[in-house]
Amino acid sequence: MARVRTVTGDIDPAHIGQVAFHEHVLFDIVPPGAAGDRDTPIGPEDRWQVDYRSNEVPANAHQTDVDVAITELRRFAGDGGSLIVDQSVHGLARDAAGLARAAEESGVRVVAAAGCYTEAYLSEPVLALDTDALTDRFVSEVTEGLDGTTIRAGLIGEIGCSWPMTAFERRAVQAGARAAVRTGASLSVHPGRAPEACARILDITEGEGLDPARTVLCHMDRTHPDGTGIAALLDRGACVEWDFFGIEQSHYWMGEVDLPMDRDRIRLIRHFAEAGHADRILVSQDICTRTRLRRWGGHGYGHLMRNVIPLMRRLGCDVPLIDALLSANPIRLLTLEETLV
DSSP states (O other): OOEEEEEEEOOOOGOOOOEEEEEEEEEEOOOOOSOTTTTTOOOOOTHHHHHHGGSGGGGGSSSOOOHHHHHHHHHHTTTEEEEEOOOOBSOOOHHHHHHHHHHHHHOOOOEOOOSBBBHHHHGGHHHHHHHHHHHHHHHHHHHHHHHHTSOOOSSEEEEEEEEEEHHHHHHHHHHHHHHHHHOOOOEEEEOOTTTTTHHHHHHHHTTTOGGGGGGOOOOOOHHHHTTTHHHHHHHHOEEEEETTTTTOOOOOTSOOOOOOHHHHHHHHHHHIIIIIGGGGEEOOOOOGGGGSSGGGGGOTTTTIIIHHHHHHHHHTTTTHHHHHHIHHHHHHHHBBOOOOO
């Protein structure tokens, strides 16, 4: 039977509506060694400036309060959201039990993620693992449970990569691909900030026998901001993801990149969809700061349904394309393929 693995159990994909495929519900992405007080309250007089600098501000780059998550998920449901994927892998304060409570109390389906983030966020014992050990770890997170619980992951990744990719990160991508083949889960990869990063990742995952159609390359918004280079990834059969929806400002806190705005993202997506790739495009918001949540004056997880869908319609996206982006594509990738293991 086809199934999607959520933190409260496996469900029939037919029961899922609109999906936010790449978000962080409970997270701590404060850069290691970051200066500043991580517990400073964010008031309305500071909110815009904190948001502009985003996760450069330690107080903004973590949200581990389950009660806040419940409220945010209820708002997501009120906007029409059905399921949300928390891609907070190991290294980002993954909290499987907290996600399960948030799902139960909000009524929103939540998928947790197996895997690990970039090397800088990980402990020495994890960094010492070889590819086989990492593969076994990721497989276990999908088939047995996360971090000592029986709550299982339904996606592998976002596997974190820097640029240049470190030796450990290469092992993690290899392990993620092997685990995806063994479990039938899809693989999501956070590429390094370089135009050639995604192609390098596909070289590794294809070398491990993973179908490119089960690989999601995240963050097209900052890796290929004007769309150059994306056609080659789609031609290889990979899935690509624009997941910065709601970020519309000139300052990018992780490099000198001219980020697209929501209408630019939509125009690029429509272009690639019209070229025959509508079934391999995903959209999301990658919320990983407080100031993008409703509690702190941000757009929240429901921005996709509340604002982006109407904008898509105004820019000429038809109903089948919108359904593919928000429902059919993410649901297909979350549906576990039959496997012998």
